Amino acid sequence: MKIEEIEAKDLNLQRFIEEKIAEIASLAGSGLAINALSGGVDSSTVTMLGHKALGERMKTYFIDHGLMREDEPERIVSLFKELGVLVELVDARKEFFNALKGVTDPEEKREAITQAFYKDVFGRLVKESSATHLLQGTNYTDIEETVAGVKRQHNILEQIGIDTQEQYGYKVIEPLIQLRKPAVREVARALGLPEEIHNRPPFPGPALAARIIGEVTQERVSLVKKATKIVEEELRNTQAFQYMAILHEDKVTGVRNRKRDYGLQIEVRCWESQDALTGSPTRLSYDTLEKLAERITTEVPGVVSVTYNITKKPPSTIEAV
Numbered sequence: 001m002k003i004e005e006i007e008a009k010d011l012n013l014q015r016f017i018e019e020k021i022a023e024i025a026s027l028a029g030s031g032l033a034i035n036a037l038s039g040g041v042d043s044s045t046v047t048m049l050g051h052k053a054l055g056e057r058m059k060t061y062f063i064d065h066g067l068m069r070e071d072e073p074e075r076i077v078s079l080f081k082e083l084g085v086l087v088e089l090v091d092a093r094k095e096f097f098n099a100l101k102g103v104t105d106p107e108e109k110r111e112a113i114t115q116a117f118y119k120d121v122f123g124r125l126v127k128e129s130s131a132t133h134l135l136q137g138t139n140y141t142d143i144e145e146t147v148a149g150v151k152r153q154h155n156i157l158e159q160i161g162i163d164t165q166e167q168y169g170y171k172v173i174e175p176l177i178q179l180r181k182p183a184v185r186e187v188a189r190a191l192g193l194p195e196e197i198h199n200r201p202p203f204p205g206p207a208l209a210a211r212i213i214g215e216v217t218q219e220r221v222s223l224v225k226k227a228t229k230i231v232e233e234e235l236r237n238t239q240a241f242q243y244m245a246i247l248h249e250d251k252v253t254g255v256r257n258r259k260r261d262y263g264l265q266i267e268v269r270c271w272e273s274q275d276a277l278t279g280s281p282t283r284l285s286y287d288t289l290e291k292l293a294e295r296i297t298t299e300v301p302g303v304v305s306v307t308y309n310i311t312k313k314p315p316s317t318i319e320a321v
């Protein structure tokens with residue numbers, strides 16, 4: 001299937017919104033649809049479009065896989081409640097941590113998350129709700145990167161030959177497939193989503209698992225969560241495209257209280273980018289970098305080394321996994 005991009009400059013917002021609402025209603029027919037909200041701009045936009053198109057015939061879930069940032073599930077559920085959209089929080093932590101047990105290879109990790117998400121969790125929710133369709137916020141860049149073989153984005157299914165009806169028991173509706181992030185943000189704003197959502201920095205579908213090199217365990221997620229919170233607090237005012245903390249697998253020798261401390265390494269990345277296809281590191285000041293190192297080594301247990309990535313994309317990618 002050839003998908004044609006609609007650039008932000010060519011987007012007629014009201015027309016796009018009306019067309020997508022009609023398209024969702026027609027594709028879903030008399031069936032029920034479900035969707036997963038993560039709070040990112042893509043899934044939030046799709047949630048609003050689906051809500052307008054199907055009303056009570058669409059059920060929205062927030063899948064808590066244990067890989068989100070601190071307090072994120074509760075915050076997003078309450079924010080959408082204020083917008084009149086009921087979101088059910090699903091505790092799927094066990095399923096995801098089981099699926100990720102012992103997995104260290106990046107693409108295998110992504111595959112494990114895809115299967116846990118679409119087959120286990122959504123397979124179950126679809127059966128329980130007798131939904132026929134899954135609505136999701138796949139965008140143009142996700143497809144491009146996966147099809148080009150850069151990285152398997154967790155939400156790419158049909159475009160790489162997966163028959164979702166046959167494999168998972170439901171059809172997928174993807175209203176944002178022709179748009180890149182800046183255009184999605186415009187649609188989000190036109191739909192009345194608050195700044196916190198329409199301007200939210202991107203966050204990957206595999207969530208913090210994309211920022212853990214090596215095995216994803218509860219303990220390692222808790223470390224990267226703490227480091228993420230610090231990085232987000234310190235870099236919030238940079239206007240950068242995206243910023244993150246990455247937990248490395250290799251340990252290094254450090255020294256604490258004049259004793260050897262064989263400890264962990266955190267890598268900080270902060271990106272300037274338009275569409276995530278290419279990017280370059282933000283020229284952060286040394287004061288900012290020093291503050292990050294100071295806070296991370298004091299507040300995240302066991303960390304003795306903090307580095308800043310100065311590589312462009314390509315050859316780096318934005319996330320580490």
Ligand code: XMP
Nearest residue numbers: 151153154202203204205206276317318319
């Ligand atoms: P990479 O790491 O491929 O990331 O340079 C490009 C952009 O996509 C986000 N990202 C994802 N988004 N599912 C998503 O929905 C994924 O599997 C995924 N992996 C990466 C990443 O945060 C960046 O903005």
